[in-house]
């Protein structure tokens with residue numbers, strides 16, 4: 001039986017790729033999409049999709065669920081909408097697969113408790129690309145031996161959140177194995193605010209935004225007379241799509257929230 005999928009944010013860079021991925025998948029059916037404004041009755045009415053894409057467009061999640069009964073909601077929207085979408089989805093017994101970044105720790109805790117109470121699978125994946133997951137795992141391993149770390153994430157200039165969800169997740173994973181340490185000179189002073197980047201438990205995170213970039217991250221480790229750099233590059237958004245499809249299948253087997261694909265691959 002097909003998994004009934006709804007996608008929030010279908011006209012976005014990631015959402016449009018996800019629409020094609022689900023449409024091509026032999027075990028999934030795209031039953032609906034969620035937009036924030038009236039843009040047409042079905043995807044076929046939008047110039048960007050072929051006439052065979054007949055999934056209806058809704059602007060209200062309750063109505064979407066009532067009419068089309070999806071099993072899974074894939075959210076690829078923005079940091080302002082995603083928390084409410086995830087909460088509503090769980091409350092409507094639809095399993096969320098969330099690629100959108102920008103959650104606070106308190107929101108993650110609340111959603112985790114809600115998924116547990118509902119006994120529903122929910123995946124929040126700051127990065128769907130397998131190479132990025134490996135980069136984070138390798139960085140966690142390296143930090144056990146080389147605790148001086150700086151993260152440089154580089155993204156296209158349309159990105160709303162900084163630092164990226166991937167950079168935050170990388171720092172959180174490193175934090176699990178690294179004893180707290182303030183890096184740099186104890187008396188260092190910024191003569192230009194922000195020069196040393198964001199401070200995450202003593203580690204520094206630097207966010208670069210430029211047209212031409214897609215999604216890239218370097219984790220830099222420094223030791224006595226040596227440097228280690230772990231780098232991942234997403235060169236297009238197709239790099240995320242096998243992860244999206246994996247999560248849609250996986251979330252159907254789960255009964256709680258998982259934050260990060262490293263926990264389920």
Ligand SMILES: NC(=O)C1=CN([C@@H]2O[C@H](COP(=O)(O)OP(=O)(O)OC[C@H]3O[C@@H](n4cnc5c(N)ncnc54)[C@H](O)[C@@H]3O)[C@@H](O)[C@H]2O)C=CC1
Pocket residue numbers: 008009010011012013014015034035036076077078079081098099100101102125126127128129240
């Ligand atoms: N987890 C991952 O592997 C990846 C995650 N992302 C994240 O996915 C999100 C989307 O990224 P992009 O596609 O690049 O952004 P985008 O700006 O191209 O697309 C976002 C879309 O969401 C729509 N939208 C905004 N509010 C909405 C609402 N309330 N309801 C429905 N739709 C709404 C917008 O109209 C837009 O079409 C970002 O948070 C980004 O960080 C991006 C790439 C990979």
Ligand SMILES: O=C(O)C1=N[C@H](C(=O)O)C[C@H](O)C1
Pocket residue numbers: 101126127128155156159160163164165166167214215216
């Ligand atoms: O906005 C993006 O593009 C991306 N967002 C995610 C993040 O914030 O880490 C994943 C990937 O880096 C692309």
